[in-house]
Amino acid sequence: MWNERFGIIGAGYEGKDASTFVDGLVSWRIGTVVDVRLNPISRKKGLSKRGLAASLEQSDIRYLHLPTLGNPRDNREGFAVPGSPEAEQAHGRYRELLMTDAAGEALRQLAELSVTQRVAVICFEESERCCHRSLVIEAAKKLMHELVAI
Template sequence: MWTENSGIIGVGYEGHDISSFIGHLQPWKIDILVDVRLNAISRKKGFSKTALSSALAEAGIRYEHLPVLGNPKDNRDGFWSPGTKEAAKAHKKYRELLEEEAAAEALNYLAQLAGTARVALLCFEASEACCHRRLILEAVNAEAAVLTGA
């Protein structure tokens, strides 16, 4: 879904400090970073909501937080074990959460946003194989296909 002027990718800040993270975003020419953590707090300096939003603004990137797309704490362990029964169970539970009205509205919003801007979905994990944002990206791409009739 990435075009010259719009699209959506997933990014994790694991292994980065705030400076290297923003440097990682710049080649992608990201317009908007959408935080899909349930709670936009971090023990890692610079990645809590206020500090992150400020650092991104200085780099010309808009920040948004969509906590409705966050993965509940009790469902996270399965994501850290790709290919296991625990992962399948966690993915199933998260996909069910994405079907709820508020999450479905957020997915539609993201699909529309990605049609006009370059968007990055943020969570902690470096690998999308271990993160719920992969399922969000799948759902957004499916929603975008519906919106564009593709």
């Protein structure tokens, strides 16, 4: 669900500098960025947790890190090859992680935010097809629809 007031999108900073990435979020009128990197560090200046949070704050965008929605390092390789057996295995393993109580609470928090404002779920990969955030967004949207129906 996406409209003028609320919703949820995905965004990856691959190939972008911090300024370009934040400008894009501003243009989408994002209210909160939800960082789903397990470890929110980057070799790119301004895209690690502190620098990104500061840049977002200057643009009136809230930053929220939800590490419980991060993809374990040893499960990332499969996401790089969409449609492959390795991807299916990696997606299955990540979906199991999303069924934990901690991940469920984080998803609920994300869904609740997304029914009141525009939220961007961020990670590194430019393409959501190659990133676990696609599964985060899918799960959060299901919860979001439940909340809107209430």
